[in-house]
Amino acid sequence: MTTPQTRLSTPVTDTLNRHVSIRHYTDQPIPDEMLHSIIEAARRGAPTSSNLQTYSLVVVRDPDTKQKLAELAGGQKHVAACPVFIAAVADLSRVAHAAAMHGVPLGENLEMTLYATVDAALVGMTLCTAAESFGLGTVMIGGMRNKPQEVAQLLGLPPRAYVVYGICLGYPLPERVPSQKARLPHEVVVHYERYEAGDLSAHIAAYDAELAAHYRAEGRNTPDAAWSSVVANNFSKPPRPHLRAALERMGMRFGSGEEGTE
Ligand SMILES: Cc1cc2nc3c(=O)[nH]c(=O)nc-3n(C[C@H](O)[C@H](O)[C@H](O)COP(=O)(O)O)c2cc1C
Structure with missing residues (x-):
């Protein structure tokens, strides 16, 4: 196939083609109904492995919490400065609960950890596209995995959950929009x-x-x-060599799930 030179467009591709990560914001708050619409569009638009919906979103507006998250992310000022920060959480606690309601354990292993991690990645990406379609700026924050246990504690996460990355949301400061x-x-x-x-x-x-x-x-x-x-x-x-041990302490599993069995 030769690569066609003409690019077709839709409002969605226009939004995607405008993307640039935004790390400086105006003081303009994000209206509640806009934020709610963005989150619900992301939840609707993101597919999820086996319909397990193994993710959660934690919406943070509290300045103290954002400041602490900024520090945990290695001093990333935009985390404190953005009006809204959303943690994209890989969350196996609900499916573990659902399995327990039927008297069985959740089959926890690497694949299950990947379900949750991919689900969280997809819903967060969908959320970013929805937010950018409203004219907001976004940047993802993988720095949430620097100190995953501290982040989880700060946000009150249950066992079997960790923040895969966070998302800063805010109206872009026009003079600080990079090319x-x-x-x-x-x-x-x-x-x-x-x-x-x-x-x-x-x-x-x-x-x-x-x-x-x-x-x-x-x-x-x-x-x-x-x-x-x-x-x-x-x-x-290798980046974040401590990560696997930290996530294991938080209840995420990376083995086959058949360890110790014949
Ligand atoms: C999973 C993920 C984690 C990221 N973590 C950070 C971060 O911690 N801090 C930051 O400033 N940017 C972060 N970024 C943004 C990337 O640096 C950015 O997307 C990349 O440089 C490409 O630039 P662009 O998004 O403007 O095209 C992250 C992006 C992704 C996808």
Whole structure:
């Protein structure tokens, strides 16, 4: 298939094509009915594995709680500054409860943890698109996984639940809206019928240069290899090595679920 040059559009694709993460907000509050409409559209629009709905959303407006979450995320000021912060929670507590109502345990293992994590990711993404369609700015906050137990305690999560990421919502401060970051080229990421890696070094070098130009235009210091050097510098060691043990203490399981059985 050759890649068509014309792009068709709908209001949804227009919203998606306008996306840029927003980290600076005006003081304008988000009306309750708008927030409610966004959340209900996300819940309606997000598919969920086996209809288990293994996610919860915790909506935070309290300034003290947002300030504490900002600190737990490594001092991310936008978490405290946004008018509304929503935690996307992978939550197996309800299905464990439902199983117990029928006298059986929940089959807890890696796959069940993935159900909940993917469900939380999907509803949060859908929520972001709904919010951006109303003209709000969003940014996801994976920093919620820096200290997952502290975050869970602060938000009062039950066992078998953790915050996969948070979402800052607010009206974008016009003078601090960044220009869009280029994405990796289509041919590197999208494959037709079979995966074709192609000349990855050349593609990555071209993307490095494009992203470096973007950062410089934004007035930011950047190495020439703007993308690959960040990968090399920040990700040559596994990220958040403590995470699995912390999530296990919170009741999430990562094994087959058949440990100890024949
Ligand atoms: C799961 C996830 C976690 C993220 N965590 C953070 C974060 O902790 N702090 C932050 O400022 N941005 C965070 N981001 C935003 C990314 O940095 C951003 O999406 C990426 O640089 C691409 O930029 P764009 O969204 O403006 O296109 C996160 C994005 C995702 C998808």
